[in-house]
Amino acid sequence: MANLVSLERATVVRGTTTVLDAISTGVGTGERIGVVGRNGGGKSTLLRVLAGTLEVDGGRAVRGGSVTVGMLAQADDLDPAHTVREAVLGGLDEHEWAGDARIRDVLAGLLGGLDAPGVGGLDALVGPLSGGERRRTALARLLVSDPDLLLLDEPTNHLDVEGVAWLARHLTTARTRPDSALVAVTHDRWFLDAVATTTWEVQEGEVASYEGGYAAYVLAKAERARMAAVVAERRDNLLRKELAWLRRGAPARTSKPRFRIDAANALIEDEPAPRDTVELVRFATTRLGKDVVDLEGVSVELGDRRILDRVTWRLGPGDRIGIVGVNGAGKSTLLRALTGDVPLTAGRRKVGKTVRFAFLTQEVRELDALGDRRVIAAVEDVRQYTTLGGKEVSASQLAQRLGFTGARQQTRVSDLSGGERRRLQLLRLLMTEPNVLILDEPTNDLDVETLTSLEDVLDGFGGTLLVVSHDRYLLERVADKQVALLGDGKLLDLVGGVEQYLALVEQGAVVRREVPVAPAAGGEAAGRRPDAAAMSAVPAVSAADVRAARKELARVEKALARLAEREQRLHARMAEASSAGEHGALVDLAREQQELDTEKDDLEAAWLEAAETAG
Known part of the structure; x- marks a missing residue:
């Protein structure tokens, strides 16, 4: 393995702060290195030193004369006057890139969204693109150029779940040249585990190297911490013994049991599960009651597009649910429908009497009004104490758990970084003591340590x-x-979790169809009050109609009961297929689930119509 870049006692100083302190390391061919560490700890600085765009203040950085280096920074340098084609492919002729499977994979994996109607595909101008589209364009340009040393600073920003999975697969399978290497700064731990063969931790100016991805890094770090604690304990014991000998003379030797550990098993054998689910559900039921939020046959339209189509979803106390979906599918709209912040076109929303929402949005501008306040004051303004995990904690204790140590709690809000503002926003929400907590992209700007x-x-x-x-x-x-x-x-319920979702996307089982917008009863859109003429035009309901509606209700209720039994059996089959890793079977079962959902929606719509007539 040959070194592409070597750092020898490299030092970088900013003002009175030593960002990198005489570090010696290197990147060899074939390596894929993930870089973790606190925000502001020097990760991006290290990447710039490796790229050669930042000169060191001490020591030296040595690169091979023929090594090509490409870096994805957090701010791109794309020319707004260029088209996406010019930005990504440069002067490549069409037959050159169209005949290259690797380049076609990059275009499909990162720029497929630019082919949407009205966007313009490869002929779209860079200038009007959104921040996320520019980010994907810059990443595509870098992957197409395929340098020897690929440096990526937060490459998963603006990528959805399937985009992150594609990038991990591309970096581990398409970049197979033995003379290439990768260094990626990331807070996405799944991506780190999927890609990295080595993990660097940048902390207090030093770089510690761990073999393997995130899981191996966590284990190795825990073992190092345990060993350090053992050494410290031995040193303290020796000092105590020495002091005792000085007071009483040398005591007789005593034997002590030796401490032994068998790697990870010994580290976690006495560690309880991350959370006591049964206890949390019991506590949640006490705070919430049995009813939380029910959406029944809910539809939401934006313009001429139906975002949610007759969705029925019931949330219970203590439910902990992750939501995934293709970009623009309506994830944020679904959350706003739950909280009542978006009007429903059809259906109804039922909220329990004791529900208290807290919604962490993707905006942090609400903190602008608190710019002159100290962090701890901004938290205590909400409440000074709260209950977490069955214990009372103070605002200061909770702030410390989320990374605001003693001195940092006295910082003005206006001086906080983006990640710190995000943490403060969450702190203030938790101090309101909500019983329904909604988090929309909570990981934005947070480092791995803060995420943990x-x-x-x-x-x-x-x-x-x-x-x-x-x-x-x-x-x-x-x-x-x-x-x-x-x-x-x-x-769609994902019995097989995120893996099932990715299998559906990869197998093309995702249904993307135009949903016809059905008019509400009487020809009026939901939420609009019909005028007097329209009301007078509604025919009276006869006794025969009522009897027929009641018979229809009985029929539909029996059909729904049979459908519920089918759904239960289907979920059991999906769970078996997921545990056996049978992705093909999962795709078939997911199609069956969608057909069942459609049948269920039709029956529920028929029930609602019959119930309206039957009174």
């Missing part, structure tokens, strides 16, 4: 939790089940 602390806090949340995120690790860590919006207005 956030998950620890959420483990003790005794209420109903809904999370929308492209961070697969977070979804599988904090949620007990996942649901998906596949772009057809329907909500």
Whole structure:
């Protein structure tokens, strides 16, 4: 393995802060290195030193003369006057890139969304693109160029779950040249585990290297911490013995049992599960009662597009649900329908009497009004104490758990970084003591250490939790089940979790059909009050109509009961297929589930219509 870049006692100083302190490391051919560490700890600085765009203040960085280096920074340098084709493919002739399977894979995996009607595909101008589209365009340009050393700074930003899965697969299968290497700064732990063969942790100016991805890094770090604790304990014991000898003279030797450990098993054998699900559900039921939020036959339209189509979804106390879906499928709309912030075109929303929502949106502008306040004051303004995991914690204690140490709690809100503002926003929400917590992309701007602390806090949340995120690790860590919006207005339970969702996307089982907008009863759209003429035109309901409607109700209720039994058997088959890793069978069962959902929706619509007539 030859070195592409070597750092020898490299030092970078900013003002009075030493960002990198005499580090010696290197990147060899064939390596895929993931970089983790706290925000502001020097990860991006390290990447720029490797790229050669930042000179070191001490030591040296050595690169091979013929090594090509490409870097994805957090801000792109795309020319707004160029088309996407010019930005990504440069001067390549069509026969060159069209005949290259690797380039076609990049275009399909990253720029498929640009082919949507009205966007313009490869001929779209870069200038009007959104931030996410520009990010994907810059990443596509870099992957097409295929440099020897690929440096990526937060490559999963603006990518959804399937986009992250595609990128991981591309980097591990398409970039197979033995003379190439990859270094990626990322907070996406699933991506880190899927891609990295080595993990670097940047902390306090130093770089510690761990073999393997995120899981191996966590284990190795825990073992190092345990060994350090053992050494410290031995040193303290020696000092105590020495002091005792000075006071009393040398005591007789005593034997002590030796501490032994068998790798990970010994580290976790006495560790309880991350959360006590039964206890949390009991606590949630006490706070919420049996009813939380029910959506019954709900439809939501934006313009001429139906985002949600006759969705029925019931949330119970203590439910912990992760939501995934294709971009634009309506994930945020679904959350706003639950909270009542978006009007329903059809159906109804039922909310329990004791429900208290807290909604972490993707905006942090609400903190602008608190710019002159200290962090701890901004938290205590909401409440000074709260209950978490059955214990009372103070605002200061909770702030410390989410990364605001003693000194940082006195920082003005206006001086906080983007990640710190995100943490403060969540802190203030938790202090309101909600019993239904909704998080829309909570991982934005958070580093791995903060994400771990956030998950620890959420483990003790005794209420109903809904999370929308492209961070697969977070979804599988904090949620007990996942649901998906596949772009057809329907909500699908994912018995097989995120893996099932990715299998559906990959196998083309995602249904993308135009849903006809059905008029509401009487020809009036839901939410509009019919005028007097329209009301007078509605015919009276006869006694015969009422009797027929009641018979229809009885028929539909029996059909729904039979359907519920079929659905239960189907879920059992899906669980068996998921545990056996039979993705083909899962796709077939998912289609059957969608057909069953359609039949169920039709029956529920018939029930509602008959119930309206029967009174």
